[in-house]
Amino acid sequence: MVHLKKSKVAFLSALVVSLGITSQASADALDTVLANKKLVVAIDPTFAPFEFTDASGKIVGYDPEIIEKVAEKLGVEVEYSVMAFSGIIPGLIAGAFDVTPTLNVTAERAQKIDYVMPTAASxxxxxxxxxxxxxxxxxxxxxxxxxxxxxxxxxxxxxxxxxxxxxxxxxxxxxxxxxxxxxxxxxxxxxxxxxxxxxxxxxxxxxxxxxxxxxxxxxxxxxxTQWIGWGVNKANPKLTEALSAAVKELVADGTVSQLQTKYFGYTVELPTADFIPAQ
Amino acid sequence: MDFAVLVPYLPQLALGLGRTTLIAAFAIATSLAAAALLTWGRMRGSAAIRRTIKVYTQLVLGLPILTLLYVVYFVLPSAGIRIDAFWAGILTLTLYYSPYMAEAVRGAILSIPHGQLQAGRMVGLAEGTILWRIVLPQAAGVALPALAGIAIGLTKDTAILSVISVQEFAYATKQVVSRTYAPFETWLAVAAAYWVLLSILDLGVRTLERRVNYYRPVRGVGR
CATH class of the missing domain: 3.40.190.10 (Periplasmic binding protein-like II)
Structure with a gap:
């Protein structure tokens, strides 16, 4: 029993230390993304037409298509991390991945996470x-x-x-x-x-x-009506900025409105700033 | 770390913990009752009953509980059987855990030396008396540690009922996390609460074990 207790204490202190390290990570995730050439995207692909899986199990949809084009612009690969929606915002805050698509932009969430410029309206x-x-x-x-x-x-x-x-x-x-x-x-x-x-x-x-x-x-x-955007951990403003810039380019060259027609059957003009609701 | 963010949500979490405790207590009771039936059928039932129970046990032992839960909640309605989320949860836990408990009970009963039964018959005791006064009191002591492990497993598995909208502790936790945006603090506090709940269950069973095994020393308990 005594041994067990000692190991429990050791485990708990290791846990606390590792949590401390995660929250203290100072480097912006953009550097890691570019260094590893990999953008880790958490997704709950059960939300057609925004994000879903095709017959072969591949993740497809409006937001995945934009994300893949954005990743191409940054010269990185997309790695999907599939999870239930209820785990996504907690995981984002914990720093478990880089970005997650298809979040309603709300004032409450905006206090805890950053948003890339909206990709759709809901x-x-x-x-x-x-x-x-x-x-x-x-x-x-x-x-x-x-x-x-x-x-x-x-x-x-x-x-x-x-x-x-x-x-x-x-x-x-x-x-x-x-x-x-x-x-x-x-x-x-x-x-x-x-x-x-x-x-x-x-x-x-x-x-x-x-x-x-x-x-x-x-x-x-x-x-x-609400905006739909991608969420990024507040510790990574450079990543948010880089993703927003890439989305903006895709809006400018007409790619986004093409995808809107393809997936929703209509188009909507997207704001690049001041899209967080007052409350 | 700021556990103060949880304060406004304590009533919601307490309600969830209360529901989890209720579900666990209820499901342990129904599982034990079902296990008693299964054991009786397995040991005393006709060949057909024995075979049915054996097939059922094999089937359940080879199924993940989540699959069983989805079948009970999402598939049975197509067969015209619609059970409320709460009862679907109790039913799933019972269906899933009673065969495990029955195996533990059967093993314990079989561990009682046959000579004791023969001795009982020799002195003219009725079969029922032999069962109640000789076999079960000893078998209870043998079965308890295994049953305790299974009951603890059952209690932990109540958390998966959150996926069929039973508003128990894990469901409440996900709600609170989505409001506080404090997954570390919330899940750490909730983990601690689950641990306390399970430790109380464990302590209760150990006390019971000591009482049931009063006539012989129990290794590893209370030392």
Whole structure:
């Protein structure tokens, strides 16, 4: 027992020391990326059309295509690190990888991570099974219903904020059940565990097209428009700047709007500065 | 490191820990009950029952628990069986852990020397009395360490219920991390809480073990 305790103490102190080293790392990740010729990208490829896997298991989609073009400009290779969305922002803060695509730009997150200039705009919407009793995407029609969301995502947090308002107004909140992937939220809806799914509209439109066996329907928008951007650890401003510059070039030469047409069917003008919302 | 960021979220974490404790306690109880049934069927059931239990045990021992959880929660509804997330979790843990527990119990029962049963019959004890007064009290002491290990494994596996939206400790933790942006502090605190919970379980079982084995010295306990 005594030996065990000693080794536990040794392990814990090693852990503390190594954590200290990670947070003290002073070199900008851009130097490491260029030196190793490798950009490590954390991704949850279950979010078509933004990021998903094709039939062969290759990671594809709107943001991966832009990232690969950006990496080409920097003269580096892309290495994907696949994980559940709920692990991505914690991993980014811990310095486990260089960049992650497809994050809603929120004021809360912007205090903890940096954003590369936005690559897309996002509008959340409400998806239902036709005729399941949800009249519209208005929050009053959702009050008291159960809605499936992806854990720790902006749509989930937006619904929580709307719940606070509902409760203040003396109405029943929306019961939120959280899953790891969009397919799981859709399964919960189709199986009748949830009355609606709240997520990014273009993702929901794809889900409706993919699940023709169920009578899915996007019943309307909810909340305002948000920018979608890539997240970088605050310790790496040079990396953020280099990635933003490369994205800007791809916007300028028309590549980005081509990809928007290819994946979303519409184009949107992207801001290069002042895109962090006030609150 | 700034653990103060966790303070506003302590009620949320405590609620999650409470749910985890409840789920673990419930699932340990149902698994033990199911294990008792499996053991009885395996030792006293007809050939058909024995074969069914054997196949079931083999099947479960060869499945990752996450697969079983997904089947119970996401696949059964297509067969018209829809179980709430909480109960789907309890059912999965029970289906998964009862065969392990049954194996531990069966091994313990088989470890009781046959001579004792014969001696019991010789002095005219009923079969039920032999089971309750001779076999089980001794087998309990033999089975407990293995059962404790399995119960601890079960408790740790409650964390995977977070993927089917059971709002237990790991689910609450992911929520808190997404709000505090403090993964180190949150997960370290949560790891410590899990460790305390499991140590209490371990301590409880050791105490129980000492009591059950009162009639013989137990090596490695309480020294």
């Amino acid at each position: 509008m959340n919407a409400v998806m239902i099974v036709s005729g399941n009793g949800v009249a519209s995407s208005s929050i009053d029609d959702l009050s008291g219903k159960t809605c499936a969301v992806k854990q720790t995502t902006q749509p989930e947090q937006m619904m929580m904020a709307m719940n606070d308002e509902l409760v203040k107004a003396g109405k029943a909140p929306v019961e939120l059940i959280g899953f790891e992937t969009i397919e799981q939220t859709v399964a919960a809806l189709v199986d009748g565990r949830a009355a609606c799914v709240v997520d990014d509209k273009s993702v929901l439109v794809q889900a409706v097209a993919a699940r023709t066996d169920a009578k899915l329907e996007v019943v309307g928008d909810i909340g305002g």
